[in-house]
Amino acid sequence: MQAERVLAGLDPEQRAVAEAVQGPVCVLAGAGTGKTRAITHRIAYATLTGVVAPQRVLAVTFTTRAAGELRARLRQLGAPGVQARTFHAAALRQLSYFWPRVVGGEPPKIIESKIGLVADAARACRLAFGRTELRDIAGEIEWAKVTQHRPEDYAGAVATASRKMPADVVDVARVYAMYEQLRRERNLLDFEGMLELTAAVLTEHREVAAQVREQYRHFVVDEFQDVNPLQKLLLDTWLGDRDDLCVVGDPNQTIYSFTGASPSYLLDFTREHPDAKVVKLVRDYRSSPQVVRLANGVIGLARGEAARRHRLELVAQRPDGPDPVFSEYDDEIAEADDVARRARKLVEEGVPARRIAVLFRINAQSETFESALAAAGVPYVLRGAERFFERPEVREAVIRLRGAARAGADAETDGTGLIATVRHVLSGAGFSDRPPEGSGAVRSRWESLAALAQLAEDIAADDPRAGLPEFVAELEERAAAQHAPPLEGVTLASLHAAKGLEWDAVFLVGLVEGTLPIIYAETPEQVEEERRLLYVGITRAREHLSLSWALSRSPGGSRRRRPSRFLDGLTPGTMTPTPARADRAKRRPAKGPQPCRVCERPLTAPIERKLGRCEDCPAELNEELLLALKDWRGRVAADQKIPAYVVFTDATLQAIAERTPETLAELAGIPGVGKVKLDRYAEDVLSLCNGDRPA
Template sequence: MDAEGVLAGLDPDQRAVAEAVHGPVCVLAGAGTGKTRAITHRIAHATLTGAVAPQRVLAVTFTTRAAGELRARLHRLGAPGVQARTFHAAALRQLSYFWPRVVGGDPPRIIESKISLVADAARACGLSYGRSELRDVASEIEWAKVTQHRPEDYAAAVASSSRKAPADVVDVARVYAMYEQLRRERNLLDFEGMLELTVAVLLEHPEVARQVHDQYRYFVVDEFQDVNPLQKLLLDTWVGGRKELCVVGDPNQTIYSFTGATPSYLLDFTQDHPDATVVKLVRDYRSTPQVVQLANQVIGQGRGPGTGGASARRHKLELVAQREDGPEPVYNEYDDEVAEADDVARRARKLIDEGVPAREIAVLFRINAQSETYEAALAAAGVPYVLRGAERFFERPEVREAVIRLRGATRAGGDAETEGMGLIQTVRHVLLGAGFTDRPPEGAGAARARWESLAALAQLAEDMAADDPKAGLPEFVAELEERAAAQHAPPLEGVTLASLHAAKGLEWDAVFLIGLAEGTLPIIYAETPEQVEEERRLLYVGITRARAHLSLSWALARAPGGARFRKPSRFLDGLTGKTATHTPARADRTKRRTAKAGPQPCRICGRPLTAAVERKLGRCADCPADLNEDLLMRLQDWRTEVSAEQKVPAYVVFTDATLQAIAERDPGSMEELAQIAGIGRVKLDKYGEQVLALCGG
């Protein structure tokens, strides 16, 4: 592709970005406006016109997935030599390269999690923390390090930032100091220390700085609203006062302030660079006008990032929809969270039956604990799902096997059967040996999961062939290896369950935003105006993930039969209109539980039960209970037979927690069986007599 071809197909604003090949440049890009397209075309245009050599470019982003996407697009645009990395990956690469020269000896070992070291530090300080407390203290140490606060000034930093520490600030400061001491003694390096050490090497060794500055002369930083002070310090050290810097971001998507990120670097970019070119991207190509209008309304009612000052007002982005009309967003109110989850699962099933691929549907929530109810509801409805953040795609056995087979086929140069085949047919032929078939297996068990992994590879080959008809098996294998190194997985077939934070940067045809009640969104601990506005931006991010179908819902109570005192999120005030509906709990559930006031009590100690597993067992997790082990074994064997006969995963019949609850209560009648959470009217009619027969046996 030539330089002019790179510009073809860009809208006027995207083209303005692509043609601004010399910095400083600030791109304010709204959700769905094609910012990745604009910056990759800018880099390609700069390299193809000779403004910069590809190997002199460093494009920095925040996730390995985003970095992999940048590399893939640049490769297709004819700029394969450009380095696209995360801050940490780029820093580690430089540190590893220069370590033997400037330090020598064994390099420190990188630790991916601070928790075990924080636990050791806490014990050394005579403190005892639980697992969740250790996780919170580790996050607090991370915040202190990225905002460049040392243990001795940590307490003052917390006070000045109106931040709530997870424990006594003096204790956290002591643990922080001991953590740093143990880390140095054990020759360990955390991710923040990696960035700090890279900065130190560049500042203290001029010859190293000269080499890095000669290597990288052209910088592009994506998601600039999420940069924290430590990352900004590293970036400034890399740039070294030069002007070839292009930053891209959306102040409306600032959702990581709690980690130390600040939008001020984006909002004040023109103050630091008065001669900067500023381009706004507001044409939304992702979402329908109905979704875009709601997004604009939600964000328009807020005060803007930070304190809503002049910079935020000056950089306000209002999206302009480019797609055709679609369905109106739907608002639903439910009696309880279980009813909400059941209805979302039913509607997801309906969308799939109407032709929307499962991988193009997402259920997004504010906190990860909300996923459990939806996992159970989707499983009961026979809807496949993918929990974002689970096992890495390229570490799955079937994927590793497939990549080995594809690599072997590349080395062998193909065979008589594949000669003359295109990329798609060749990849499918090789995958046949790994168990791939044209039709998926029935059910949703391990065989289906394996097939979906292989199908994702086959789909990736189709996508590559569409982008580059000349691509062959060697190019496909190279793409897979690059994606594996960056953990840039292709999409899997299943409804995505993800937190709003994890959903950033992704998009789906249909999105269910659930749990939109006061106390959950905004979260109950969001107290300051700045914290509340960040919660509003989280909702904005969730809304802008949807291309066409958007559902927003909330429940009046947490548990079935609980007091319905919740209110919908304040962010929806004046927006639900006449489309709001009230969906009561199912009649059978109401009949069973309306006599109970408030949350279901533990049948052993009487404490209100909140966790889904506890509600299912009918007792606290740590309360003693009689378990009929023989009955549990009979139930498990029966479930295995039924799941095999019906060709569904075992948990679709009954979950482990439900079987345990049955074995503990040993019900003698349909009425007693119906009292166990997780056994609704459908399952009672379908399996009730068989279960009671097992109990009687």
Template sequence: MDPDRVLEGLDPEQTQAARALRGPVCILAGAGTGKTRAITHRIAHAVAGGVVDEQQVLAVTFTTRAAGEMRGRLRALGAPRVQARTFHAAALRQLSFFWPQVIGGERPTLIESKVQAVARAAHSVGIQPDRNGLRDLAGEIEWAKVTQVRPSDYEKTAAKTGRQTPLPGNEVARVFEAYEELRREHNLLDFESMLELTAGMINEYPAIAQRVRDQYRYFVVDEFQDVNPLQKLLLDAWLGDRDDICVVGDPSQTIYSFAGATPSYLTGFAARYPHATVVELVRDYRSTPQVVRVANHVISQARGTTSAGHLTLQAQRPDGPDPVYQEYEDEPAEATGVARKIAVMMQEGVPAGEIAILVRTNAQSAAYEQALNDEGIPFTVRGTSRFFERPEIKQAVHLLRGARHEVPGEEPAPLAGTVRQLLGQIGLTDAAPEGRRARERWESLSALAQLAENMAAGTGHGGRAVTMADFVDELDTRMAIEHAPGFEGVTIASLHAAKGLEWDAVFLVGLTEGMMPIIYAETDEQVEEERRLFYVGVTRAREHLSMSWALARSPGGRRTRKPSRFLDGLRPASPSTAARRAERRKGGPARCRVCAAALTDAAERKLGRCLDCPSSYDEALMERLREWRRAVSREQKIPAYVVFTDATLQAIAEQEPSGLSQLAAVSGVGAAKLERYGEAVLALVSGADPAQVFGGEDTGDEPEDPTDE
């Protein structure tokens, strides 16, 4: 391929990066600025121009998905033999190759999850944490290993760095030491030991170092802000005394410091290599100007070591809708409100697969799963397991391969129907089943069925019908580059898991102090990492961005939560209760207590909120109020709605006034009604039985309220 043709379609900064073919290169790439496009075109340009042989290039990234995407793009650009791998995959490949000559004997078993081994180690030293504690211990051991802290030094190092340990430092050290002993005794290898052994092998054996460095002469490292000391040790071993390395990253997206990552290698790159070429990519092709303004504002408030390196994004897309800021009374109301907004969005044409709900912690997911399920909206919870390594996918691929050969002379059966029929044999049903694991299995199989439907509807096979053999070939290609098919449903993911992804519409939820920033972010550095995490969430949105928070955890709970400080200067000022009352006294428009919009409808003014804003109240309280109203209505021989309308009762149930002054502030409770019914209503709110309040039993129905819709 003509080297100059490779550069076609790049913007000026991307072109500058792609033309910087030799020596150290640092690309500072903001969110949505096309960094993968820049680095893959740079590699392809170097290969096409004869600067380097494609088999001598090693492109390193952090996720199998990103590595697979990079390989796919390089293949399309005419460089299919470039190695694009994660640090761990590259290290495992090299360690496996050289193991017989360096160490010999039986190869160790790779541990993909430490939890079981940590549990055995903890038990051996008389410590028995619960499952959450085990996960925290495993994470702490990983941090120690990537930062090169030995068990004997752990307690002192943890105290010196102010680390929040899952157990007392001396107990973590004991479990850590027992874990390492267990690992050596049973010939187990974890990911950190694998990187350490590979680096040690290269550094200690000159012949191996020469072979590795002859093989790989040209390095590209993506997401360089997330490199940890152990990965840097391996990278330096690969490089030796050479400097043909291109690093790409964004200090503003450093979100793994808790796991040992440090942006200092990126921010200090130019100091280490004074002759380095430094290119900044700031043209944002992903998000609308409205989303970009939010992102720039959030990161402009950053403080600390990464604040000086933040990039100001320049939006390249046309205008879109303004971001939405929404306050809810409690968490269930927030989940329900978000699900309803998604339902409306889907009716307006936004595909479910282009919508995401991003949460700070995985524990927040359940409420949104339930709310989406109640609305009949398909969804998937993004996990960390590799798609093609899931047991159900391995079983499905085996089954599909067995059906790939057509009978000569017979018309091939329609692909989509055949694939669904085959997958039905191993659990694919028309509707998603109940239960997290059953649903995850169903989603995996459904993703394969959807891929078959998409291929069958396409036109990429010369006009002929797509066959089962074509489908299996596509699966084999996707497995080779680790390109998993997508599931057409709303994505629920943690902010950390969302890194590197993007959607048309993003809902950032639970944005309260204590959740964003998280409550255990105590130091300035930890709070700033939370700010960067929020920034990552904002920059996942292409067009629609919604940010919400709840004032209470559960219905009827105290509404004491405050919106995240990261929203300061972004969200419209929400009028206080006193201000709303003063506005009503002056004859001005009442305001919705949820979204602050002016209320014009009588029922809305009574409720104190828009009719389509989420409502949440104690159903038992509402029933007590209705039962009491029926009794009053019969006793006084007046229609029930004359006592209080349905809207006023609902407003009382929602606001749960604790005194006469608060009850008086509810629209529909005038002075006469306050005097006549106030004490009874407050008793009902406090939990009193309607029969005790009224002094009789409730029977029969009440007349319909003609003023309520």
């Protein structure tokens, strides 16, 4: 029986979730415990046993990617008719359908970004803000709307919540009020207004509510710890007086309170539904026992009655792995250099670069690690950069694959046939088995197409019968959900952006007081959320885990920083500071931050340290030398089949062209020119600086 096969392979707790086909059900699922597996098998089992028809189920997630993943898994389990959507997508679909009947007239235009309208509102209030402040004010308006606070009570709500303001609270309230006025005048609707208006339509029009509740009788909500008051209002409106609801969440991964999310709905679920079935998933299938032990140690020190009452102690299911590595460095440059070196070593040992991540608390920490990885010859990918499926070469490839599928290009139905067909079609878009000799845009294009070819191999491995039509359907599903295949490069991401993802090796960097916890986390609740953020970072790692911090920001700076309080009692007692490599002494000043060689101001920005001067200070640039260096770099990159920036970054070449070093020591003194670079390229670079053409 197909329904029984759906239950096969589930552990006892997952099976208990799957068999609890009628609500209310609360699933407390720890990191790596297979919560998606549990809830998809629950939905499939409920539909296959006839408890509920697939079209009567609404599974709600927080990202289009997660919704796409749910739909894909449900199709594989034999429940293709289930609706899996985000709150916003479900609300928009309902609002668009009922608008002509209950409102009429021209429907409002949905705005995806508030910043433009916030800027107009600020100008109308005769207030001047930079783009960063406008973005922060937009975030404040979003927080106010999801927590159901109007402009007139915004100031009081901010004081109660102890929020740090991007501007004067009165000015923010004025901009908020003007924003709402302009939005109404221009017939615009933001995402929060969409949820609110949908709930209002269902509340005020009984026939609409009845139709929606007839359509959806069975609800599943993932990541319930991140639900905000406005989303909870809409969910309650959908449910009415029914309780056929399954919620899934992890109180240890509550990290979005600053956006208005409230874990209280998950923690107090049994108070709202006293007869709810509660199942805890604690078997961790993702991480090694060593990683799980550290994660339990960090979250085990959490303070507060709620944390103690709902704590989930993970139980590792994987074989032993290496112990987490704790490293202390003199400065951030040393930390980044060593992380890049160790990432390169992992790649050389066989760990694919796409299965390695460097995670940090704030995005501003990324630049130093970008430079270090580039200098070490390690490819990297910034999470949150250009969307994969919007790249021109990917759009072209999807069109070609879609056309080939319509033309019946793959007669074979085995996995080998799919892989060969996809590679053949992609060859028409410029794909080849070997990376191109060029770099930059050429290499980036090849990597995009290579990711599609790799996806074909992954799909063929999962389903040897899959053909080109199934592959194209998968691509279109992923494009709709922005679920990109992994590119070949070390991932650089913030801890918030890393939630829901996992890697074989994870480097958690910059773990110092003032950064984690962040300096503006002042209340006990805010500090505990920062602890949970570290817990999320730790539980992203499958096997290799590194935690590091730097005692000062700049080389030679005062070593006043101290490791994050969350590591107290968890670091090895015999740990000693990681020594600086010998070659660092040649290129780092002994005392104090590096001074500008023009005005002698201390340099802190990475680009300024590379140039050896402030960006706006005058300098003599040998333009002829710079052109020669770039030409030489292009040839070397092509010969070695690596991106040009891996040889030397533009900033390093500019620094060389400004200083024109004549000796090995002078070249070694330029930031970005370490021992490896000296060994490989010093002879050529010095020849160019002396006016000769390298051999």
